[in-house]
Amino acid sequence: MANTFLSASSDHYCQVLNNQTYTDNSILRNCTIPYEVDDDGDIEWSKCERFNITRYDECASDQLATIECDNGWVYDTDTYESTVVHEFDLVCDKDWLKQMSKSIVLFGKLVGALVFGQLSDRIGRKPVFFFSLIFGIVVGIITAFSPSYAFFAVGQFFLGTAASGMYLVGFVICVELVGPPRRTFAGTMITAFFAIGYMILAVIAFLLDGHWRKLQFTLSALCIPLLSYYWLIPESVRWLVQQGKYDKAEKVLEKAAKMNKVTLPENIFDEQRLELDKKVEIEEKEKKYNMFDLMKTPRIRIRSLNIFFNWFCNSMVYYGLSLNTDGLAKNAYISFFISGAVELPAYALCIVLLDRTGRRIMLTTFMILGGAALIASCPFLEDESLQWAASSLAFFGKFCIAGSYLIIYIWATELFPTPVRNAGLGVSSMSARIGGIASPYVMLLGDYIWIPLPFVIFGVLSIMAGLLALFLPETLHKELPETMEEGEQFGVKTKKNKKNANPPNEKMDASIQVDFDDIDMTVVPSESATNGDVVNPAYSTSHSDEKD
Known part of the structure; x- marks a missing residue:
């Protein structure tokens, strides 16, 4: 989220003299910068052009030719003392670069989730967490001294890659260390603490006067x-x-038992040691599914x-609003x-209504109301x-959109059949x-093009996604699909399907169900359910950021 301030824009116009400042209201600006007067009588100075004159001590009213800066x-520094835009002149024909710096963080988060996700499944949560933490600290401090925009x-x-390792793996450690x-x-x-950190970031940026190097170093x-x-x-x-x-x-x-003043049973994992071998033998014979089976x-x-479209829309609208709040208020x-x-x-x-009203009605309501508000x-x-x-x-x-993002995480995990649940969540996160x-x-x-156009796009996409969600089956208080066949028939109310449906206990040999006392399915979105990362403690994968 820091790029909201690091790459913030300010009002600006062409510089004529090296020591010129934005607040210079002398004849210098009046005679060198083209301007327009709107219907309210307010003056809007040109941001990318100046009059092609060599004298600035007197006005040349008949001088109409203009050239690019x-x-x-010179930039307005009342709100931001210094940003990447100011320092590297990311304006006019380079304006797209300031948006790229926001996108590249999210792209880094995607790559980081894939890389650190696989590593955490292979070598453990703790070493990956600390590697990404140290890596993020070092890279962040070095970035604060960037000599160029490319750097x-x-x-x-x-x-972005380090953030995925810190947040996602840290989230997994936390959730896996507590009981159902x-x-x-x-x-x-x-x-909730992500949202609190979101707010604290605004306070830190304000105290540092929006100076991007100080902010990057401090974070x-x-x-x-x-x-x-x-x-x-x-x-x-x-994981152990x-x-x-x-x-x-x-x-x-x-150690946990000692801190909680309880007593552990003796030989707690003897049964698991025997069952693990049986589980491995059976898993080797089972069919392996992937995202193409979807x-x-x-x-x-x-x-x-x-589901993919809903994730795509939720993420686009969430980040579109979150990373551009400077245009929503003075x-x-x-x-x-x-x-x-x-x-x-x-x-x-x-939390209060989701298990009472169901996923479908809440997601649809949030998406349609949110989209309508943006259009309005x-x-x-x-x-x-x-x-x-x-x-x-x-x-x-x-x-x-924050509420709908949380719901689509939970709902998607419940809708995908067990054999392709990880694959489905992986593609959803990619979307x-x-x-x-x-x-x-x-x-x-x-x-x-048009100032309200992004809000029109966000609003239309939100409403479309909300309406399409009505075609997804409700999962509240429903037995979730455990096979591809059950997934295909899930939500279809026919007697034949009910008659032919196999009880869950007949599909899985109880002897291979390793009871860790915590294999229940709990899905909570990471990063305030806004960024496309998911952590599912009940399932593990090595090909996406949905690892546990």
Whole structure:
């Protein structure tokens, strides 16, 4: 989220003298910069052109020829003391580069989720967490001293990869260290603290006057205290058990039992040691499924495409609103703070109503109301006197999209059949990442075509996704599909299907069900359910960021 401030834009016009400042209202600007007067009598100075004159001590009213800025620009520093845009002149024909710096972070997060996700499944959660933590600190501090925009952009990419390792793997460790009754609470609190961090970022940026180098350095330095977690946090017990490292798992549980003042049974993993061999033998004989199996049967194919589109829309709208809050209110810091604050009640509402009203009705309601609010804000975006109305509707849209993003995570995990659940979540996350990467460029359309156009696009996509969600079956209080056949027939109410359906206990030999006392399915979105990352503690994969 920091790129909202690192790459923030300010008003600007062509620089004529090297010591010129934006607030210079002398004859210098009046005679060198073209301008237009709107219907309200306000003057809008040209941002990319100046009059082609050599004298600036007197006005040349008959001088109409203009040229592009040839000596740089001067920037309004009232809000931001210094940003990447200011320092590297990412304006006019380079305006797209400031949006690229936002997209490249999300692309880095995608790559990081794939790389660190596989590593955490192979070598453990804890070493991967600390490698990504140290890597992020080092890269972040180096990026703060970037000599060029290219250097900065590369640094943002690697910061994105490190962020995936820190957040996702850290999330997995947290969720895997608590029992089933506490998983939803633990995951929800992580999501809530993400929103709190979202708000604190606005405060830090404000205290640093929006100076991008100071902000980048501070955010990196704030991660240094997390190194103390090396002595505070153990390796995931669940991962140790899955890897057959029972001695190490017992040591972790013994420490936990001592702290909680309870007694562990003796030889706690003897049964698992015997059952693990049987499980491996059977798994070797079972068919292996992948993401291509999602497209082989008609109902699963249509539902999968529907889910992918919903993730794509949710991510695009969420990041489109989150990374461009400076256009929603006069004070960019307050606007960003509110944008994070509205997520907290959205998550609270989902917790209260999601298991009562169902997934379908809540997702559809959130998406349609959010989309309608964004479209309704369009008439007010071009009128500064009605900025409050546009901001209110946009923040309500953000409230709705935050809630819908959380719901689609949970719902998608329940809809995909067990054999392709990880594959489905992996492709869903890819779809979300594509939407997030595209969102800054959609916002750029407002600068070049029509100011409300991005909100129209976001609103239409939200409504379309909400309406399409009506065609997905409800999963509340339903037995989830465990086979591809059940997935194909899930939600189809026919007597024949009910009659031929096999009871779950007949499909899986109880002797191979390793009872870790925590293999229940709890899905909580990471990073405030906004970024396309998912963590599912009940399932493990090595080909996407949905690892556990």
